[in-house]
Amino acid sequence: MDTLPPTPSVSLQRAGIVLPGSVSRAPLSIREGRVASSPASWAYRVDLRGHLVFPGLINAHDHLHVNAVPPLAHDAPFANSYAWIEAFQSHFEQATVAAVLRHPKALRMRHGALKNLLAGTTCVAHHDPWHPVLDAADFPVALVRGHGWSYALGWPSYGPPVKDSFAATPPDKPWMIHLAEGTDEAAQSELSLLDQLGCLAANSVLIHGVGLHERDIERIVEVGASVVWCPSSNLNLLGATLEPRRLHAAGCLTLGTDSRLSGARDLLEELHVAMAQGELSSAQLLALVTTEASRLLRLGSRGSLMPGAPADMFIVEDKGGAAADSLLGIDRSNIRAVVREGLPRIADPDFAEWFDAAGIDVVPVMLDGRPKLIARELAEPALMAMEPGLEAVPARPGQVYDLRMEVQQ
Ligand SMILES: [Zn+2]
Secondary structure, eight states: OOOOOSSOEEEEESSEEEETTEEEOSOEEEETTEEESSOOSSOEEEEOTTEEEEEOEEEEEEOGGGTTSOOOOOSSOOSBHHHHHHHHHHHTTSHHHHHHHTSOHHHHHHHHHHHHHHTTEEEEEEOSOOOGGGGOTTOSSEEOOSOEEEEETTOTTSSSOHHHHHHHSOTTSOEEEEEOOBSSHHHHTHHHHHHHTTOOSTTEEEEEOTTOOHHHHHHHHHHTOEEEEOHHHHHHHHSOOOOOHHHHHTTOEEEOOOOTTTSOSSHHHHHHHHHHTTSSOHHHHHHHTTHHHHHHTTOTTTTSOSTTSBOOEEEEEOOSSSGGGGGTTOOGGGOOEEEETTEEEEEOGGGHHHHHHTTOOEEEEEETTEEEEEEGGGOOHHHHTTSTTEEEOOOOTTOOOOHHHHHTO
16 A cells, blocks of 8 residues: 655545535645645545535634533523523532533643534634643644634623724734623623724624624624624524524624534534524535635635645535535534545544555544544544543454455445
8 A cells, every 4th residue: 555755645536526606526636735726746546436525614613622511501591691601600510510620621622623623624713712732733623813802791801801802903813702692682782882992893703693783783794894603502592593694695694603511512513503594505504614704714715625725624425416405414423534634534434545545543433323533643532531422442352453454344
């Protein structure tokens, strides 16, 4: 079996490559971790007939370090997020919650990243203080970087002060804040308040926006700011979510999961929840988590598979029809392979040769009951133990795991 050179060139062949607005049947070349404009003289070829290759999804809102914390059980919707935060304080003292929070923060951050990666999400906007682990070379996902943030207007004791943080953020970088996360008057007043503070601009990224009035939405459109729609979290906490069409039509909308404290399991599930709202088509929703997220979060060529873009992608079976429809009804265990910087990270066992050719050591695991191979650095026991549905496959005594056996299956 050939082994790839240190900067592997790869050619993905016979697949449908999902580009903005079209599907290309030409081979996709990957060189030095990026999509290449021309094929290399030598490349490892992956035959992907019957498959679609999507750009890695972009999750516009998460809190990576709290995805293993059990959600707060509650009977009735909260009027706003501040009521939820208040109710949450006693929840932190529960034994199960305290046990999760005893894990080192770096590990919890990696877990949040792994949650995203398993579902084809390769770039995340993390909304909380930066942490050194986010700069580690082996961190599982790419991140929105260089942005500014505040937490929320109604909870100023946490996170950078609103006006200072906004002023310190360059206009070509996003500035994020939770806003109008509620259905009551307090939530409904927040857009005007932010505007009065002088913190509503083209780079303002407003998370949630459930309490936005029509006139608020028009003001957002006027300045070219954006809103991150998190329907699962909104419906769970508030029993309501925003009406996305006007913001979508104006190019001011993207989609995020929030953490599992309130949101969906992952961005694939969030897409299904958004789809169930019946407001936007599958193709429109796909754009929200790829090209639109990239544009609004100032991520350059990320979110597409155009030449020069990071070779972050995921592969699924082509069900025929519109490309985005192949994501409907699938969950993370149906993803055939997730690729970052041109290298497979988790994939079905029949891709064993690709891992091997790239020199990536793998561990066999089960993901939601399906066998997968995962890169060894993502399979540390403490990390895997935090993710429900992801389990190591115990090796039988004396058995040496042989990749080639998997290829023959
Ligand atoms: Zn949030």
